[in-house]
Amino acid sequence: KNLQNFLDLCFTTSIIPQMLVNLWGPDKTISYVGCVILLGSTECLLLTVMSYDRFTAICKALHYVVIMNPHLCLKMIIMGWGICLTSSVVLCTFTLDLPRCRNNLLDHFLCELPAMVKIACTDTTTVEMSVFAIGIVIVLISLLLSLTSYGYIAQAVLRMKSKAGQRKAINICGSHLTVVSIFYGTVIYMYLQPGNRASKDQGKFLTLFYTIIIPSLN
Template sequence: MGFPLGASVTSLRTWSDKNLTRIEEFILLGLVTAPLSQMVLFVIFSAIYALTITGNFMIITIIKQESHLHKPMYFFLANLSFLEICYTSTITPNSLINLLKESKTISFVGCFTQMFFFVALGSSECVLLTVMAYDRYIAICQPLFYSTRMNPSLCVQLLCISWVVGLLNSLVHTVYTAMLPFCKDHLIRHFFCDIPPLLKLSCRDTYSNELVSTFVGGSVVITGLMLTFVSYINILRVVLRIRSEKGRQKAFSTCGSHLIVVTIFFGTIIVTYMLPGSDSYNEQKKMLSVMYGVMTPLINPVIYSFRNSDFQKAINKRISQRRLR
């Protein structure tokens, strides 16, 4: 082990209630334990986090400053970038600190606070990606009604819905999980506080919690995925009717970036949270959580920057302006 468990155990504060020992602190075991591996991971995570913040902040800034990008599509993209910054910031900074610390403890309140915001932001992203698919559906399938249907008022309402759904979904999971008695041990076999590893620490049957996770959380993911699928089926039907090759390419380019992001995000979420598996398979799921928790917020701005022609023009314009100064 890369840290003294004995010292951490002796410093663990507990209290007794009805012959049960309730844990007030947890220890995050992380991804690796060897000191050298931790340092390598620290450098990699630090670079990814810095690039993630820079890339997403750049998207927000360019969309705000370029008037021709003041459209519903880019309004949602700017909010997605803001959400990604918050999303990765709930786990990455604390993970970086733990990679340098001997004692990797996190308080009971701190653990569930982290879990609440991580689940809330992840759920909000599911809904927001679905909203972005609906935006592409209206733009391509009903272009004559786009400006009236996707008006600023509706865009703000859809954005608020994504946040409200995310917060309510997370509140249910957080409260229901926090009510469990955690008396098996205090070692979270993960690098952040998440629902599955916390359920394994309870000394009570967690079947009802798993049902809540499946039906409440699963309904957000599956509903979002199905609505996105329906939107793209209709988009595909319209695009295939376009006779011009250039017209088809333009239509596909406007939603290709979003489709890649949806595939990566929803794919990793479903495999991690909705598929059962053995302990060895659960270790692979832990690595997948790095993908959607750390890597995806970096991948999103890269995909949108390189695959969106309007955004590329805006970036080139900014670079040219800087050179002329």
């Protein structure tokens, strides 16, 4: 959970200040390095790790300390960060290498990957399909694992005879389930559309959800 909070802190502090400068200040530029930093994210797999943590806390409460030992937690976090950082590096490289023919005007709040692809002056089919393929692998698999965890949690809660126990379980999972629903809903709509068919205005609105609102909820 502390690593999730650290990620959200990094996420918001790298995005919100630059966005406020661009919205309110006379200077609406961003450096190349700053744009690269804004293209990375490791949120989805960490949400999956948190789902497994809640599954263990509710479905295997008596064995929680043994199962969720520091060694296992460290391995899951390293694996999650490693996979997402690797995919981010690959996608950033593809995107930033696209020729833009001196078109450096980005119609967005920040350096969002679909917006960067749209200003390229060449065929972007390969990049768009790469984004779609990596999104399928990472986002949908992590979502499936999260839903599986919550499926077992729902069964365990329904079997509880104590109303107090049910309320406690709901309190443990409620906020995280809300974040999971909003995050995956917006990300799937944004990235898992071949050819990035989402309109510019929809893209801007949805970007605010998973870059500002979701970390704030966390």
